[in-house]
Amino acid sequence: MSLSASDIEILIREGVPMANDIGFRVEEARSGFAKTRLKFSDRQIRPGGTISGPVQMALADASMYAAVLASLGKVEMAVTSNLSINFLQRPAPGDLSAEAVVLRMGRRLAFCEVRLLSGEGSDQQLVAHVTGSYALPAQ
Amino acid sequence: MSLSASDIEILIREGVPMANDIGFRVEEARSGFAKTRLKFSDRQIRPGGTISGPVQMALADASMYAAVLASLGKVEMAVTSNLSINFLQRPAPGDLSAEAVVLRMGRRLAFCEVRLLSGEGSDQQLVAHVTGSYALPAQ
Amino acid sequence: MSLSASDIEILIREGVPMANDIGFRVEEARSGFAKTRLKFSDRQIRPGGTISGPVQMALADASMYAAVLASLGKVEMAVTSNLSINFLQRPAPGDLSAEAVVLRMGRRLAFCEVRLLSGEGSDQQLVAHVTGSYALPAQ
Amino acid sequence: MSLSASDIEILIREGVPMANDIGFRVEEARSGFAKTRLKFSDRQIRPGGTISGPVQMALADASMYAAVLASLGKVEMAVTSNLSINFLQRPAPGDLSAEAVVLRMGRRLAFCEVRLLSGEGSDQQLVAHVTGSYALPAQ
Numbered sequence: 286m287s288l289s290a291s292d293i294e295i296l297i298r299e300g301v302p303m304a305n306d307i308g309f310r311v312e313e314a315r316s317g318f319a320k321t322r323l324k325f326s327d328r329q330i331r332p333g334g335t336i337s338g339p340v341q342m343a344l345a346d347a348s349m350y351a352a353v354l355a356s357l358g359k360v361e362m363a364v365t366s367n368l369s370i371n372f373l374q375r376p377a378p379g380d381l382s383a384e385a386v387v388l389r390m391g392r393r394l395a396f397c398e399v400r401l402l403s404g405e406g407s408d409q410q411l412v413a414h415v416t417g418s419y420a421l422p423a424q
Numbered sequence: 425m426s427l428s429a430s431d432i433e434i435l436i437r438e439g440v441p442m443a444n445d446i447g448f449r450v451e452e453a454r455s456g457f458a459k460t461r462l463k464f465s466d467r468q469i470r471p472g473g474t475i476s477g478p479v480q481m482a483l484a485d486a487s488m489y490a491a492v493l494a495s496l497g498k499v500e501m502a503v504t505s506n507l508s509i510n511f512l513q514r515p516a517p518g519d520l521s522a523e524a525v526v527l528r529m530g531r532r533l534a535f536c537e538v539r540l541l542s543g544e545g546s547d548q549q550l551v552a553h554v555t556g557s558y559a560l561p562a563q
Numbered sequence: 564m565s566l567s568a569s570d571i572e573i574l575i576r577e578g579v580p581m582a583n584d585i586g587f588r589v590e591e592a593r594s595g596f597a598k599t600r601l602k603f604s605d606r607q608i609r610p611g612g613t614i615s616g617p618v619q620m621a622l623a624d625a626s627m628y629a630a631v632l633a634s635l636g637k638v639e640m641a642v643t644s645n646l647s648i649n650f651l652q653r654p655a656p657g658d659l660s661a662e663a664v665v666l667r668m669g670r671r672l673a674f675c676e677v678r679l680l681s682g683e684g685s686d687q688q689l690v691a692h693v694t695g696s697y698a699l700p701a702q
Numbered sequence: 703m704s705l706s707a708s709d710i711e712i713l714i715r716e717g718v719p720m721a722n723d724i725g726f727r728v729e730e731a732r733s734g735f736a737k738t739r740l741k742f743s744d745r746q747i748r749p750g751g752t753i754s755g756p757v758q759m760a761l762a763d764a765s766m767y768a769a770v771l772a773s774l775g776k777v778e779m780a781v782t783s784n785l786s787i788n789f790l791q792r793p794a795p796g797d798l799s800a801e802a803v804v805l806r807m808g809r810r811l812a813f814c815e816v817r818l819l820s821g822e823g824s825d826q827q828l829v830a831h832v833t834g835s836y837a838l839p840a841q
Contacts, residue, residue, distance in 0.1 A: 339442045342485070343482075346477050364514070366510070371505070371696070373667040389652065393810060411666060508786055533644070537831070553806075557645075617721075617760035620760070644789060646786070647784070650783060
């Protein structure tokens with residue numbers, strides 16, 4: 286059964302307390318793709334005024350999970366197998382959005398790419414690039 | 425000026441709100457090394473009863489930073505350049521400890537390895553393996 | 564001075580003997596981008612009939628270097644700082660092509676993404692995904 | 703059936719032509735561990751006089767495979783799932799040795815760490831750090 290963006294947001298917020306803490310939202314979801322957003326809050330700031338690395342990693346991880354759920358329906362036992370993030374620019378204080386794509390859906394692993402973006406419209410900038418794998422439950 | 429484990433814990437808890445939230449502790453610190461701990465709390469749990477991936481990533485990132493601070497003294501503008509984590513086993517509910525080692529301290533990058541461990545003494549198990557780089561400020 | 568695809572191919576083949584061995588070609592090059600190709604040869608095969616992982620890694624590394632040279636001109640002392648490859652599908656026996664993009668050109672690091680593709684036209688498939696950083700010489 | 707260092711060297715040299723080309727040797731092998739060596743040759747040099755990145759990656763990949771074969775016996779269909787290398791120092795011209803450790807042997811994935819070392823005895827230096835996963839055939 287396919288899940289809506291709203292279904293996926295609820296599943297992730299219930300399952301991952303940190304996702305709830307950071308105000309994680311799912312804006313779009315379709316098979317192989319999810320677009321998500323992190324509402325800005327002062328609590329995410331680190332020295333220098335930017336959103337901390339762990340918050341960016343939490344957003345990326347939840348976004349990958351959203352794209353997997355959008356592709357497969359409810360697979361609660363899927364777990365992150367690895368995640369690799371490159372921080373490219375310090376984000377300005379403001380919302381972060383993320384675009385997660387499933388590049389390869391295998392039987393045992395889903396391989397995803399996530400781009401974390403700061404700013405809106407033509408000012409949007411790539412602040413971090415993430416790849417990761419989700420281990421899928423045996424079917 | 426070299427920093428004690430306690431100095432480093434205070435610096436990181438002040439600078440990274442999430443480190444404070446997750447109860448981050450620095451137990452040992454010397455040049456090139458830090459041993460840290462995450463006190464267990466129910467809030468870190470994800471479906472299946474284990475500590476969530478984002479919490480493990482936050483612990484690893486803070487532990488790398490602790491090892492860099494232990495090596496260089498107060499370098500507040502050091503920022504994570506990349507972080508790659510492999511989740512190897514679901515940790516049991518309980519404290520997580522981490523051992524971070526600086527494998528290469530260059531002029532511009534510090535390359536670190538972190539092992540996340542669950543359990544105590546002879547029951548200790550490797551639950552995740554992390555590598556990452558810190559970009560150092562120009563001197 | 565900007566370099567043509569042919570200039571870049573010659574520079575890389577002269578500088579990296581393995582690039583020459585594997586028949587590395589640069590088909591397109593412009594600032595931030597390179598499209599390359601590996602001519603198929605029986606020597607690259609591993610058990611199961613596919614192109615070996617090390618050959619794919621060599622192609623990815625040379626393609627990143629091509630995209631950096633296309634962006635900056637002749638920077639012979641640029642060196643790979645890290646490379647992370649995910650093998651997604653066994654390529655069929657045949658040429659491999661690669662598309663390398665510079666996602667972030669900083670003062671000290673160029674961060675690149677490379678997609679390795681097998682087959683032609685509408686049969687083209689993503690066989691591996693690569694990210695990596697090039698350390699740039701101090702200017 | 704357990705395999706000797708010599709058995710493993712022959713299997714890898716037969717299966718991976720590039721391993722043969724680069725003079726890959728297996729010096730020690732036991733469950734979870736392999737120590738290997740790359741004989742120096744002028745063909746591996748890149749501008750600046752060091753052993754090229756692709757040759758280091760080929761050594762790391764073959765060393766992981768050696769440690770997996772040493773652990774499981776002959777598993778010809780095991781394939782590298784991902785490999786992440788950080789280049790830490792330019793190796794001096796000379797042999798490279800590698801120590802590969804299986805950090806986690808799961809049912810479906812073997813996760814390995816490899817250290818590439820240049821020089822001998824007390825002059826030995828870590829030149830690259832590698833992690834990677836091998837996908838194991840379904841049993």
